[in-house]
Amino acid sequence: MTIQVLPDVVVAQIAAGEVVERPASVVKELIENSLDAGARNIRVEIAGGGRRRIRISDDGAGIIPDEVALAFHRHATSKLRTTEDLSFIETLGFRGEALASIASVSQVSISSRHQDFPVGVLMQLEGGEITSHQSIGASIGTVITVENLFFNTPARLKFLKKENTEKRHIALFITRYAMAYPHVRFILEQDGREVFRSSGSGQLADVLVSVLGLDSFKNMVEVSGQEARRDNRYASINGFTSVPSLHRADRNHITLFVNGRWIQDMRLSYAVIQAYHTFLMTGRYPVAILMLRLPTEEVDVNVHPTKAEVRFRDTDSVFSALQRAVRRAVVDLAQTPAMRGGRFAGLTGGLDHLPAWATNPYQNQLDMNLALDSPGQHRRQSLWISDDAHLDPTEIPTDMSAPVRPRTLPILRVIGQVGATYIVAEGPSGLYLVDQHAAHERILYEQFMAELKQHEPTAQLALTAQTVTLTTTEARLIEEHLITLHEVGFELEAFGPNTFIIRSVPALLADAAPAEVLRGIITDLEAGNQPAEASIENKIITRVCKQAAVKSGQILSPDEMQNIIRQLERCESPHTCPHGRPTMLHLTGEQLAREFGRLG
């Protein structure tokens, strides 16, 4: 074939492919234009999954009559003038490509009236060519109707997903933007039926209730963080993230916005997931809606035509700020799963719509008045017992040089054991059922991590040479992680191709069969049946603690139970085991009273 310059129409269609991939991309671009125009009400109507028709009506500023045609030219924009402006983009659009791209692959009708003009313009285009242009009376704002998308690009049409898939994608986009712009009212109608509406009240919590449903929303906690930047400017993180008991099977429920722009960023999603380390089980992910605000020059939004990717000037600092903010929210508010969730019954309207326990997780204890005979029960519910006045005389720490750890649970009185598996305890706010194995795992895990953090040599137990023979792949896995194993307290020595001599193990494992522990570690490393994003070291430690912890089915003496409970009360995260499973169930006095019909 000879070389020829492509006709404009073909160039436009090729370029359109980058911006307009599917009906949902049209919706996204048009909504972004409406938001840039300052709309407070945006209505989206779609028919046939968006392929037959997409109509977006807004009450934004509108387009100046003389410029309506210009808006459909490629690289025509009112949002950018110079290259320097690129560093200070405050609008969602700036490339001037969307309208031109959409028009080149569909039939478009636009009616727009600018706020400073008495009349508007009605214009029609087909495959990018203007077919009619006239003045009309209209209210301020813009209505764009896109019909028969990809009618002139059959190849693209073939690749479109099923109508229902497109519908889902469009709904997803609308709900995302509704979350990022709570002061804008969004309405979505599919085939004449309203399927979503946000209130436009300005409260993210309101939008979340309509997006997630009230039940899920009750399990969200608020995230907020702020960091100083240069020139008196700030970077901030706001939003909501799920308590550990609310999780999903994939990471798509982590929604991130940077400066009002929805973005996809594997690293930042990972920062959120990491914040849940030891709180969530393998393969489970949190639900989060987080808005990052950064000085515009710290973000490069011009990475891709769809603008769903951004680059940060300092990715690491954004990553760790996000991780810290989420972690703080999760650790602060990690809470006992209440039986039947009755504790959440009274969702408060005020206080930024947070459930009562979120602002004070111990609130229920304060208004309870169960008669208890354990000392210290009416003590001030202080989280920190740094001064002696708050020390319970029954629990003088054995090692006085060790810093007293802050209390994270109220003082519990052990009542007994059920099924050789659960410890029954009573606290100022009711009944606690503690899984002895999970609780002990948590205790050992935190002790181990604390030692490691202080760089104390891990206590080791020397063994009279025991050997273990593994399969070839198992042996390679162990070899690969010899150093980490060593740091944690395992001394292994190769003895033949697939055999190791075990010289020592972490002291915790005094009662465990070393070969069995090693096999357990291999299983964990291979199968990844450990918290989703755990490091190798963490996986090993979690396994060690699992092996060392008391088992279910083991009968415990009152002293042993008391010991577990005392230590659990001072764990940083007493409510979950290192795998993220709950360590306890809590039945409040109020719930008990309700169950027994004592409450009116």
Ligand code: ADP
């Ligand atoms: P960009 O958004 O990158 O500027 P577009 O092709 O999406 O490019 O839009 C071109 C121009 O048309 C915009 O810069 C804006 O001035 C105008 N425009 C598009 N949609 C609207 C709208 N809904 N309300 C007001 N002006 C609009």
Ligand code: MG
């Ligand atoms: Mg645009």
